[in-house]
Amino acid sequence: MTEFHDVDLEKFKHLVSERALRGETMVLNMGPQHPSTHGVLRLILELDGEIVVNAIPDVGFLHTGIEKDMESKRYLQAEVMTDRPDYMDSLGTNLAYCMAVEKLAGLDVPPRAQALRVILVELNRISNHLLFVASTGLDLGAMTMYFLCLRERETILDIMELVSGQRVMTTFIRPGGVWRDVPVEFEKAVRDYVAVQWKRIEQYESLLNDNPIFKKRTVHIGVINQQQCIEWGLTGPFLRATGMAYDLRKAYPYSGYEQYDFEIPTQKDGDIYSRYKVRVAEMRQSLRIIEQALDKMPYGPVVNSNRKFVPPPRSSIGVSMEALIHHFKLWTEGFSLPKGSVYVPIESPKGEMGVYLESSGGNKPYRLHFRTQSFAIVQALPLMLRGLFVADVVATIASTDIVLGDVDR
Numbered sequence: 001m002t003e004f005h006d007v008d009l010e011k012f013k014h015l016v017s018e019r020a021l022r023g024e025t026m027v028l029n030m031g032p033q034h035p036s037t038h039g040v041l042r043l044i045l046e047l048d049g050e051i052v053v054n055a056i057p058d059v060g061f062l063h064t065g066i067e068k069d070m071e072s073k074r075y076l077q078a079e080v081m082t083d084r085p086d087y088m089d090s091l092g093t094n095l096a097y098c099m100a101v102e103k104l105a106g107l108d109v110p111p112r113a114q115a116l117r118v119i120l121v122e123l124n125r126i127s128n129h130l131l132f133v134a135s136t137g138l139d140l141g142a143m144t145m146y147f148l149c150l151r152e153r154e155t156i157l158d159i160m161e162l163v164s165g166q167r168v169m170t171t172f173i174r175p176g177g178v179w180r181d182v183p184v185e186f187e188k189a190v191r192d193y194v195a196v197q198w199k200r201i202e203q204y205e206s207l208l209n210d211n212p213i214f215k216k217r218t219v220h221i222g223v224i225n226q227q228q229c230i231e232w233g234l235t236g237p238f239l240r241a242t243g244m245a246y247d248l249r250k251a252y253p254y255s256g257y258e259q260y261d262f263e264i265p266t267q268k269d270g271d272i273y274s275r276y277k278v279r280v281a282e283m284r285q286s287l288r289i290i291e292q293a294l295d296k297m298p299y300g301p302v303v304n305s306n307r308k309f310v311p312p313p314r315s316s317i318g319v320s321m322e323a324l325i326h327h328f329k330l331w332t333e334g335f336s337l338p339k340g341s342v343y344v345p346i347e348s349p350k351g352e353m354g355v356y357l358e359s360s361g362g363n364k365p366y367r368l369h370f371r372t373q374s375f376a377i378v379q380a381l382p383l384m385l386r387g388l389f390v391a392d393v394v395a396t397i398a399s400t401d402i403v404l405g406d407v408d409r
Contacts, residue, residue, distance in 0.1 A: 025048050025053055026048075027045070028045045030393065038400075039403065040062045040408075041404055043058070050389050051387065051388070052389070054386060055381055055386065055393070056382065062404045063408045067409050071366070071367065074333075075335060075363065076175070078365060079175075084169065086350070086353070086374065087169065087403065089124055090124070090169050091170060092121055094172065096345070099346070100355045101175040103342045104340060104342055104359055105337055110303065111256070112181075112300045113177035113301075113303060116178050116297075117256075118260070123156050123160070123190070123286075125286050126152075127157070129283050132349075133204060133280065134146045134149035136272075144207065149204070155196075160172075162185060175310065176310040177302050181302045187297075190290065190294060197283070201283055205280060209277075217272075217392070218395060219272075221392050222271055222384045222388070222399055224270050226244055229270075232383070235248075235373065236347070236348065239351070241271070241274035241278045243266050247347050248345055248347035250264060259296065260289045261288070262288050264285075265282055279401075307322075307330075334363040341359070342356070348373060350373035350374060350401055351373035351376075353370070353371065354371035355371075375406065377400045377401075377402050381396075
Protein backbone atom coordinates (compact mmCIF):
# COMPACT_ATOMS: atom_id res chain seq x y z
CA MET A 1 0.00 0.00 0.00
CA THR A 2 1.18 3.54 -0.75
CA GLU A 3 0.15 6.73 0.96
CA PHE A 4 -2.09 9.63 -0.03
CA HIS A 5 0.54 11.70 -1.84
CA ASP A 6 1.17 8.81 -4.27
CA VAL A 7 -2.49 8.67 -5.36
CA ASP A 8 -3.44 10.59 -8.51
CA LEU A 9 -5.96 12.82 -6.72
CA GLU A 10 -6.86 14.81 -9.82
CA LYS A 11 -8.10 11.65 -11.49
CA PHE A 12 -10.16 10.45 -8.52
CA LYS A 13 -11.08 13.59 -6.56
CA HIS A 14 -14.68 13.46 -7.83
CA LEU A 15 -14.99 9.97 -6.29
CA VAL A 16 -13.51 10.55 -2.82
CA SER A 17 -15.32 12.44 -0.07
CA GLU A 18 -14.87 16.06 0.97
CA ARG A 19 -13.24 14.73 4.14
CA ALA A 20 -10.49 13.16 2.04
CA LEU A 21 -9.86 16.42 0.19
CA ARG A 22 -9.52 18.18 3.56
CA GLY A 23 -7.10 15.51 4.78
CA GLU A 24 -9.46 14.18 7.48
CA THR A 25 -9.39 10.67 6.05
CA MET A 26 -6.51 8.69 4.61
CA VAL A 27 -6.36 7.59 0.97
CA LEU A 28 -4.31 4.46 0.21
CA ASN A 29 -3.46 2.42 -2.85
CA MET A 30 -4.05 -1.32 -2.61
CA GLY A 31 -2.44 -2.89 -5.65
CA PRO A 32 -2.12 -3.19 -8.54
CA GLN A 33 0.60 -5.66 -7.48
CA HIS A 34 -0.85 -6.51 -4.08
CA PRO A 35 -0.92 -10.32 -3.66
CA SER A 36 -4.46 -10.31 -2.27
CA THR A 37 -6.11 -8.55 -5.22
CA HIS A 38 -6.02 -11.77 -7.28
CA GLY A 39 -4.42 -10.13 -10.28
CA VAL A 40 -3.46 -6.64 -11.31
CA LEU A 41 -6.40 -4.87 -9.66
CA ARG A 42 -5.85 -1.50 -8.03
CA LEU A 43 -8.16 -0.39 -5.25
CA ILE A 44 -8.05 3.15 -3.94
CA LEU A 45 -9.21 2.93 -0.34
CA GLU A 46 -10.41 5.91 1.66
CA LEU A 47 -10.03 5.10 5.34
CA ASP A 48 -11.25 6.59 8.57
CA GLY A 49 -8.85 4.89 10.93
CA GLU A 50 -9.24 1.23 10.00
CA ILE A 51 -12.75 1.62 8.54
CA VAL A 52 -13.24 1.73 4.77
CA VAL A 53 -15.20 4.87 3.89
CA ASN A 54 -14.97 4.30 0.14
CA ALA A 55 -13.28 1.97 -2.33
CA ILE A 56 -12.58 2.89 -5.95
CA PRO A 57 -11.66 0.04 -8.34
CA ASP A 58 -9.13 1.07 -10.98
CA VAL A 59 -8.81 -1.49 -13.78
CA GLY A 60 -7.08 -1.72 -17.15
CA PHE A 61 -3.58 -2.77 -16.09
CA LEU A 62 -3.97 -6.13 -17.85
CA HIS A 63 -5.70 -4.90 -21.01
CA THR A 64 -4.95 -7.33 -23.83
CA GLY A 65 -7.37 -6.31 -26.57
CA ILE A 66 -8.56 -9.90 -27.00
CA GLU A 67 -11.92 -8.92 -28.45
CA LYS A 68 -10.37 -6.77 -31.19
CA ASP A 69 -7.69 -9.37 -31.88
CA MET A 70 -10.40 -11.99 -32.39
CA GLU A 71 -12.13 -9.70 -34.89
CA SER A 72 -8.98 -9.74 -37.01
CA LYS A 73 -8.85 -13.56 -37.19
CA ARG A 74 -10.92 -16.19 -38.94
CA TYR A 75 -13.53 -17.94 -36.78
CA LEU A 76 -11.48 -21.10 -36.17
CA GLN A 77 -8.30 -19.11 -35.46
CA ALA A 78 -10.13 -16.80 -33.07
CA GLU A 79 -11.37 -19.63 -30.88
CA VAL A 80 -7.90 -20.24 -29.46
CA MET A 81 -8.15 -16.85 -27.75
CA THR A 82 -11.36 -17.76 -25.91
CA ASP A 83 -9.24 -19.79 -23.48
CA ARG A 84 -7.49 -16.66 -22.25
CA PRO A 85 -9.93 -14.13 -20.69
CA ASP A 86 -11.13 -16.35 -17.80
CA TYR A 87 -8.41 -18.97 -17.70
CA MET A 88 -10.21 -20.63 -14.78
CA ASP A 89 -13.16 -21.45 -17.06
CA SER A 90 -11.52 -21.75 -20.46
CA LEU A 91 -13.89 -24.53 -21.58
CA GLY A 92 -16.93 -22.48 -20.60
CA THR A 93 -15.80 -19.61 -22.82
CA ASN A 94 -15.02 -22.13 -25.59
CA LEU A 95 -18.57 -23.41 -25.26
CA ALA A 96 -20.26 -20.00 -25.39
CA TYR A 97 -18.23 -18.95 -28.43
CA CYS A 98 -18.88 -22.22 -30.28
CA MET A 99 -22.59 -22.04 -29.48
CA ALA A 100 -22.69 -18.51 -30.95
CA VAL A 101 -20.96 -19.72 -34.15
CA GLU A 102 -23.29 -22.73 -34.32
CA LYS A 103 -26.35 -20.53 -33.90
CA LEU A 104 -25.33 -18.30 -36.80
CA ALA A 105 -24.29 -21.25 -38.97
CA GLY A 106 -27.29 -23.43 -38.11
CA LEU A 107 -25.04 -26.28 -36.99
CA ASP A 108 -26.39 -29.14 -34.88
CA VAL A 109 -24.20 -30.88 -32.30
CA PRO A 110 -24.27 -34.70 -32.02
CA PRO A 111 -25.61 -36.11 -28.71
CA ARG A 112 -22.26 -37.66 -27.74
CA ALA A 113 -20.50 -34.33 -28.21
CA GLN A 114 -23.17 -32.60 -26.11
CA ALA A 115 -22.58 -35.08 -23.27
CA LEU A 116 -18.80 -34.67 -23.48
CA ARG A 117 -19.19 -30.90 -23.41
CA VAL A 118 -21.29 -31.11 -20.26
CA ILE A 119 -18.84 -33.43 -18.48
CA LEU A 120 -15.82 -31.29 -19.28
CA VAL A 121 -17.50 -27.97 -18.50
CA GLU A 122 -18.69 -29.32 -15.15
CA LEU A 123 -15.18 -30.57 -14.36
CA ASN A 124 -14.01 -27.06 -15.20
CA ARG A 125 -16.63 -25.64 -12.81
CA ILE A 126 -15.39 -27.87 -9.98
CA SER A 127 -11.79 -26.88 -10.77
CA ASN A 128 -12.76 -23.21 -10.53
CA HIS A 129 -14.55 -23.68 -7.21
CA LEU A 130 -11.65 -25.71 -5.82
CA LEU A 131 -9.29 -22.85 -6.55
CA PHE A 132 -11.78 -20.44 -4.96
CA VAL A 133 -11.84 -22.46 -1.71
CA ALA A 134 -8.06 -22.88 -1.85
CA SER A 135 -7.25 -19.20 -2.38
CA THR A 136 -9.90 -17.95 0.06
CA GLY A 137 -8.52 -20.26 2.74
CA LEU A 138 -4.98 -19.12 1.96
CA ASP A 139 -5.93 -15.42 2.14
CA LEU A 140 -7.46 -16.00 5.56
CA GLY A 141 -4.54 -18.02 6.89
CA ALA A 142 -5.95 -21.53 6.35
CA MET A 143 -3.01 -22.78 4.31
CA THR A 144 -4.06 -26.43 4.66
CA MET A 145 -7.08 -25.75 2.44
CA TYR A 146 -4.81 -24.57 -0.35
CA PHE A 147 -2.90 -27.84 -0.49
CA LEU A 148 -6.00 -30.01 -0.12
CA CYS A 149 -7.99 -28.33 -2.90
CA LEU A 150 -5.07 -28.16 -5.32
CA ARG A 151 -4.58 -31.89 -4.79
CA GLU A 152 -8.01 -32.58 -6.38
CA ARG A 153 -7.63 -29.87 -8.98
CA GLU A 154 -4.49 -31.57 -10.25
CA THR A 155 -6.55 -34.68 -11.02
CA ILE A 156 -8.96 -32.59 -13.11
CA LEU A 157 -6.06 -31.04 -15.00
CA ASP A 158 -4.70 -34.55 -15.65
CA ILE A 159 -8.07 -35.48 -17.19
CA MET A 160 -7.96 -32.36 -19.38
CA GLU A 161 -4.49 -33.33 -20.52
CA LEU A 162 -5.69 -36.86 -21.24
CA VAL A 163 -8.38 -35.68 -23.66
CA SER A 164 -6.71 -32.64 -25.23
CA GLY A 165 -2.98 -32.65 -24.58
CA GLN A 166 -3.33 -29.40 -22.59
CA ARG A 167 -4.03 -28.92 -18.90
CA VAL A 168 -5.70 -25.49 -18.80
CA MET A 169 -6.19 -23.92 -22.24
CA THR A 170 -7.55 -26.92 -24.10
CA THR A 171 -9.64 -25.42 -26.96
CA PHE A 172 -11.27 -28.85 -26.94
CA ILE A 173 -14.80 -27.69 -27.76
CA ARG A 174 -15.08 -26.78 -31.44
CA PRO A 175 -17.90 -25.47 -33.67
CA GLY A 176 -20.14 -28.45 -34.40
CA GLY A 177 -18.93 -30.64 -31.53
CA VAL A 178 -15.57 -31.35 -29.95
CA TRP A 179 -12.05 -31.71 -31.34
CA ARG A 180 -11.98 -35.51 -31.19
CA ASP A 181 -13.46 -38.40 -29.26
CA VAL A 182 -12.09 -39.09 -25.79
CA PRO A 183 -9.68 -42.01 -25.23
CA VAL A 184 -10.89 -45.27 -23.71
CA GLU A 185 -9.30 -44.38 -20.36
CA PHE A 186 -11.50 -41.29 -20.02
CA GLU A 187 -14.58 -42.80 -18.38
CA LYS A 188 -12.64 -44.68 -15.70
CA ALA A 189 -10.49 -41.63 -14.94
CA VAL A 190 -13.56 -39.44 -14.45
CA ARG A 191 -15.48 -42.01 -12.40
CA ASP A 192 -12.47 -42.59 -10.14
CA TYR A 193 -12.11 -38.84 -9.63
CA VAL A 194 -15.82 -38.37 -8.86
CA ALA A 195 -15.78 -41.17 -6.29
CA VAL A 196 -12.89 -39.50 -4.46
CA GLN A 197 -14.23 -35.95 -4.75
CA TRP A 198 -17.47 -36.74 -2.90
CA LYS A 199 -15.41 -37.65 0.18
CA ARG A 200 -12.99 -34.77 -0.19
CA ILE A 201 -15.79 -32.16 -0.15
CA GLU A 202 -16.77 -33.51 3.28
CA GLN A 203 -13.16 -33.01 4.35
CA TYR A 204 -13.19 -29.34 3.27
CA GLU A 205 -16.43 -28.73 5.13
CA SER A 206 -15.16 -30.41 8.29
CA LEU A 207 -12.26 -27.96 8.32
CA LEU A 208 -14.14 -24.75 7.47
CA ASN A 209 -17.90 -24.90 8.04
CA ASP A 210 -17.80 -24.65 11.85
CA ASN A 211 -14.32 -23.22 12.17
CA PRO A 212 -14.76 -20.25 14.57
CA ILE A 213 -11.94 -18.22 13.02
CA PHE A 214 -13.20 -18.77 9.47
CA LYS A 215 -16.74 -17.81 10.48
CA LYS A 216 -15.57 -14.69 12.33
CA ARG A 217 -13.84 -13.56 9.13
CA THR A 218 -16.71 -14.38 6.76
CA VAL A 219 -20.15 -14.25 8.44
CA HIS A 220 -21.90 -10.89 7.86
CA ILE A 221 -18.80 -9.61 6.06
CA GLY A 222 -18.83 -8.30 2.47
CA VAL A 223 -22.62 -8.34 2.30
CA ILE A 224 -24.54 -7.53 -0.87
CA ASN A 225 -28.31 -7.99 -1.01
CA GLN A 226 -30.52 -9.47 -3.71
CA GLN A 227 -31.77 -6.15 -5.08
CA GLN A 228 -28.22 -4.82 -5.37
CA CYS A 229 -27.16 -7.97 -7.22
CA ILE A 230 -29.96 -7.45 -9.73
CA GLU A 231 -29.22 -3.74 -10.15
CA TRP A 232 -25.49 -4.32 -10.71
CA GLY A 233 -25.86 -7.40 -12.91
CA LEU A 234 -24.41 -9.92 -10.45
CA THR A 235 -25.55 -13.48 -11.08
CA GLY A 236 -24.14 -16.92 -10.28
CA PRO A 237 -23.00 -17.65 -6.70
CA PHE A 238 -23.43 -13.97 -5.75
CA LEU A 239 -27.13 -13.94 -6.59
CA ARG A 240 -27.74 -17.45 -5.28
CA ALA A 241 -26.07 -16.49 -1.98
CA THR A 242 -28.89 -13.95 -1.49
CA GLY A 243 -31.60 -16.60 -1.84
CA MET A 244 -32.54 -16.41 -5.54
CA ALA A 245 -32.41 -19.82 -7.25
CA TYR A 246 -31.43 -18.53 -10.69
CA ASP A 247 -29.20 -20.64 -12.91
CA LEU A 248 -29.08 -20.43 -16.70
CA ARG A 249 -28.71 -24.21 -16.92
CA LYS A 250 -32.25 -24.44 -15.48
CA ALA A 251 -33.80 -21.17 -16.68
CA TYR A 252 -32.62 -21.45 -20.29
CA PRO A 253 -31.12 -24.94 -20.73
CA TYR A 254 -28.38 -25.35 -23.31
CA SER A 255 -26.12 -28.18 -24.44
CA GLY A 256 -28.57 -30.81 -23.20
CA TYR A 257 -28.74 -29.66 -19.55
CA GLU A 258 -32.49 -30.26 -19.55
CA GLN A 259 -31.71 -34.02 -19.43
CA TYR A 260 -29.97 -33.84 -16.07
CA ASP A 261 -31.42 -33.79 -12.58
CA PHE A 262 -29.68 -31.30 -10.30
CA GLU A 263 -30.56 -28.65 -7.74
CA ILE A 264 -29.72 -24.95 -7.48
CA PRO A 265 -28.01 -24.37 -4.10
CA THR A 266 -28.90 -21.12 -2.33
CA GLN A 267 -28.10 -19.29 0.88
CA LYS A 268 -29.78 -16.18 2.25
CA ASP A 269 -27.29 -13.81 3.89
CA GLY A 270 -25.36 -12.57 0.84
CA ASP A 271 -22.06 -12.53 2.77
CA ILE A 272 -18.69 -14.21 2.23
CA TYR A 273 -19.73 -17.30 4.16
CA SER A 274 -22.88 -17.70 2.05
CA ARG A 275 -20.91 -17.43 -1.18
CA TYR A 276 -18.50 -20.08 0.11
CA LYS A 277 -21.39 -22.41 1.04
CA VAL A 278 -23.04 -21.99 -2.37
CA ARG A 279 -19.86 -22.84 -4.25
CA VAL A 280 -19.16 -25.94 -2.18
CA ALA A 281 -22.74 -27.11 -2.70
CA GLU A 282 -22.39 -26.47 -6.43
CA MET A 283 -19.44 -28.85 -6.56
CA ARG A 284 -21.75 -31.62 -5.35
CA GLN A 285 -24.33 -30.78 -8.02
CA SER A 286 -21.64 -30.82 -10.69
CA LEU A 287 -20.61 -34.29 -9.55
CA ARG A 288 -24.24 -35.40 -9.90
CA ILE A 289 -24.42 -34.02 -13.45
CA ILE A 290 -21.14 -35.71 -14.43
CA GLU A 291 -22.32 -39.09 -13.12
CA GLN A 292 -25.60 -38.80 -15.05
CA ALA A 293 -23.80 -37.74 -18.25
CA LEU A 294 -21.45 -40.74 -17.99
CA ASP A 295 -24.38 -43.11 -17.42
CA LYS A 296 -26.30 -41.69 -20.40
CA MET A 297 -23.30 -41.28 -22.69
CA PRO A 298 -24.45 -42.23 -26.22
CA TYR A 299 -22.24 -43.71 -28.91
CA GLY A 300 -21.82 -41.97 -32.23
CA PRO A 301 -19.98 -39.08 -33.89
CA VAL A 302 -18.54 -36.23 -31.82
CA VAL A 303 -18.71 -33.53 -34.49
CA ASN A 304 -21.14 -32.36 -37.16
CA SER A 305 -20.41 -33.74 -40.64
CA ASN A 306 -21.07 -30.47 -42.50
CA ARG A 307 -17.71 -29.99 -44.25
CA LYS A 308 -18.55 -26.37 -45.04
CA PHE A 309 -17.84 -25.55 -41.39
CA VAL A 310 -16.16 -28.62 -39.88
CA PRO A 311 -12.76 -30.03 -40.98
CA PRO A 312 -12.77 -33.65 -42.21
CA PRO A 313 -11.16 -36.38 -40.10
CA ARG A 314 -7.39 -36.46 -40.48
CA SER A 315 -7.56 -40.13 -41.48
CA SER A 316 -9.62 -39.27 -44.58
CA ILE A 317 -7.23 -36.66 -46.00
CA GLY A 318 -4.84 -39.23 -47.49
CA VAL A 319 -7.57 -41.26 -49.22
CA SER A 320 -10.16 -38.68 -50.31
CA MET A 321 -9.51 -35.79 -52.68
CA GLU A 322 -12.74 -34.13 -51.54
CA ALA A 323 -11.61 -34.30 -47.90
CA LEU A 324 -8.22 -32.82 -48.85
CA ILE A 325 -9.91 -29.92 -50.64
CA HIS A 326 -12.21 -29.21 -47.67
CA HIS A 327 -9.24 -29.36 -45.30
CA PHE A 328 -7.21 -26.98 -47.48
CA LYS A 329 -10.03 -24.47 -47.87
CA LEU A 330 -10.98 -24.45 -44.18
CA TRP A 331 -7.41 -23.93 -42.99
CA THR A 332 -6.47 -21.33 -45.61
CA GLU A 333 -9.72 -19.42 -46.12
CA GLY A 334 -11.86 -20.43 -43.14
CA PHE A 335 -15.64 -20.41 -43.40
CA SER A 336 -18.09 -17.54 -43.72
CA LEU A 337 -21.15 -17.11 -41.53
CA PRO A 338 -24.47 -15.61 -42.67
CA LYS A 339 -24.94 -11.93 -41.92
CA GLY A 340 -26.56 -11.38 -38.53
CA SER A 341 -25.90 -11.19 -34.80
CA VAL A 342 -26.47 -13.45 -31.80
CA TYR A 343 -25.99 -13.33 -28.04
CA VAL A 344 -25.38 -16.66 -26.30
CA PRO A 345 -25.10 -16.80 -22.49
CA ILE A 346 -23.95 -19.73 -20.36
CA GLU A 347 -23.76 -20.33 -16.61
CA SER A 348 -20.05 -19.99 -15.85
CA PRO A 349 -18.69 -20.72 -12.35
CA LYS A 350 -18.88 -16.96 -11.65
CA GLY A 351 -22.32 -16.33 -13.19
CA GLU A 352 -23.65 -15.35 -16.58
CA MET A 353 -20.96 -15.28 -19.24
CA GLY A 354 -22.22 -14.29 -22.67
CA VAL A 355 -20.79 -13.96 -26.17
CA TYR A 356 -22.18 -11.37 -28.55
CA LEU A 357 -21.17 -12.26 -32.10
CA GLU A 358 -21.99 -10.22 -35.18
CA SER A 359 -21.23 -11.38 -38.72
CA SER A 360 -21.09 -9.21 -41.83
CA GLY A 361 -21.14 -12.31 -44.02
CA GLY A 362 -17.35 -12.72 -44.13
CA ASN A 363 -14.92 -15.23 -42.66
CA LYS A 364 -14.07 -13.10 -39.60
CA PRO A 365 -16.26 -11.72 -36.79
CA TYR A 366 -17.43 -8.19 -37.56
CA ARG A 367 -17.94 -7.60 -33.83
CA LEU A 368 -17.27 -9.85 -30.87
CA HIS A 369 -17.91 -8.96 -27.26
CA PHE A 370 -17.73 -10.95 -24.02
CA ARG A 371 -20.20 -10.22 -21.23
CA THR A 372 -18.13 -11.30 -18.24
CA GLN A 373 -19.19 -11.65 -14.63
CA SER A 374 -15.83 -10.53 -13.20
CA PHE A 375 -16.33 -7.05 -14.68
CA ALA A 376 -19.75 -6.71 -13.04
CA ILE A 377 -18.36 -7.92 -9.70
CA VAL A 378 -15.50 -5.38 -9.73
CA GLN A 379 -18.00 -2.55 -10.29
CA ALA A 380 -19.94 -3.67 -7.21
CA LEU A 381 -16.89 -3.93 -4.91
CA PRO A 382 -17.51 -0.49 -3.29
CA LEU A 383 -20.95 -1.69 -2.13
CA MET A 384 -19.40 -4.65 -0.34
CA LEU A 385 -16.37 -2.87 1.12
CA ARG A 386 -17.84 0.30 2.64
CA GLY A 387 -17.95 0.11 6.43
CA LEU A 388 -15.59 -2.85 6.71
CA PHE A 389 -12.22 -3.01 8.43
CA VAL A 390 -9.16 -2.95 6.17
CA ALA A 391 -8.46 -6.55 7.19
CA ASP A 392 -11.86 -7.56 5.76
CA VAL A 393 -11.04 -6.14 2.33
CA VAL A 394 -8.77 -9.10 1.57
CA ALA A 395 -11.45 -11.63 2.57
CA THR A 396 -14.11 -9.85 0.50
CA ILE A 397 -11.96 -9.73 -2.64
CA ALA A 398 -11.19 -13.43 -2.20
CA SER A 399 -14.94 -14.19 -2.08
CA THR A 400 -15.51 -12.48 -5.44
CA ASP A 401 -13.50 -15.12 -7.35
CA ILE A 402 -12.61 -12.53 -10.00
CA VAL A 403 -10.08 -13.05 -12.80
CA LEU A 404 -8.55 -9.84 -14.07
CA GLY A 405 -8.08 -11.21 -17.56
CA ASP A 406 -11.87 -11.47 -17.56
CA VAL A 407 -12.13 -7.77 -16.63
CA ASP A 408 -9.48 -6.14 -18.82
CA ARG A 409 -10.29 -7.73 -22.17
